[in-house]
Amino acid sequence: xxxxxxxxxxxxxxGGETETELLLDVPSDLKYVGPAVELIVGRLPSGPLSPxxxxxxxxxxxxxxxxxxxxxxxxxxxxxxVHVLVQVGHDVVRLHVTDEGDGFDPDGIPDPTLxxxxxxxxxxxxxxxxxxxxxxAFNAKGNSVCLTLLAG
Amino acid sequence: MSFTLRKxxxxxxxxxxDGQLIVGNRxxxxxxxxxxxxxxxxxxxxxxxxxxxxxxxGLGVLVSLSKKIREQGGDLRLCxxxxxxxxxFELTKLDTLFAITKxxxxxxxxx
Numbered sequence: 233x234x235x236x237x238x239x240x241x242x243x244x245x246x247g248g249e250t251e252t253e254l255l256l257d258v259p260s261d262l263k264y265v266g267p268a269v270e271l272i273v274g275r276l277p278s279g280p281l282s283p284x285x286x287x288x289x290x291x292x293x294x295x296x297x298x299x300x301x302x303x304x305x306x307x308x309x310x311x312x313x314v315h316v317l318v319q320v321g322h323d324v325v326r327l328h329v330t331d332e333g334d335g336f337d338p339d340g341i342p343d344p345t346l347x348x349x350x351x352x353x354x355x356x357x358x359x360x361x362x363x364x365x366x367x368x369a370f371n372a373k374g375n376s377v378c379l380t381l382l383a384g
Numbered sequence: 385m386s387f388t389l390r391k392x393x394x395x396x397x398x399x400x401x402d403g404q405l406i407v408g409n410r411x412x413x414x415x416x417x418x419x420x421x422x423x424x425x426x427x428x429x430x431x432x433x434x435x436x437x438x439x440x441x442g443l444g445v446l447v448s449l450s451k452k453i454r455e456q457g458g459d460l461r462l463c464x465x466x467x468x469x470x471x472x473f474e475l476t477k478l479d480t481l482f483a484i485t486k487x488x489x490x491x492x493x494x495x
Binding site: 289356360 | 444476478481
């Protein structure tokens, strides 16, 4: 079976240490979230993150960010892709997920653990993301997120 | 990744989640459980003993299924969560919405 997912792995030397970069463009179809996550995890260099943090925190965070980008950023538009860049340094992993949409205000998302929201099906993605990684930063437009996982 | 459904001798539907429960496959789980509900099943246990990870969409589908099953007078319980998945339920406060046991045997015995 052919796949539109083609991972590009690059090694960059800078600041006295070598950094590995993984680049992947993901079509705006939710069926690619699982395969894209497994493709990246399969090529993630062992180093800063423990197997457990990769298995749970990294995987879940990547799946969340990809799903948000496909559904709310690109609105499932087949003409748009989601760009994923993973930078693996000596003591940190940075995960950049960028969609081709108009962005959103991350501060405008209500707390999904409030009693009147607890039984809603959707709206937990960003809340979960913030608790899985050490730092979450959006660009000004709101269409690109950088998730930072520190070594451990 | 796949979902398996079996009925125990008391008619409890035990759903196994092999791999992950995420945005890409949540609809498949939803449909299988709703079919079983339609077929008369009222007591459900979702077993996560073989599950790697669940995203927020996976959590959402469990919330929505639980609600639908309760509306039909039934109940949906969870079991087999590893420490990380248990933490996920706790931080989203969904541990207050579901009865969660360590093993499927405990979940079945509690019905």
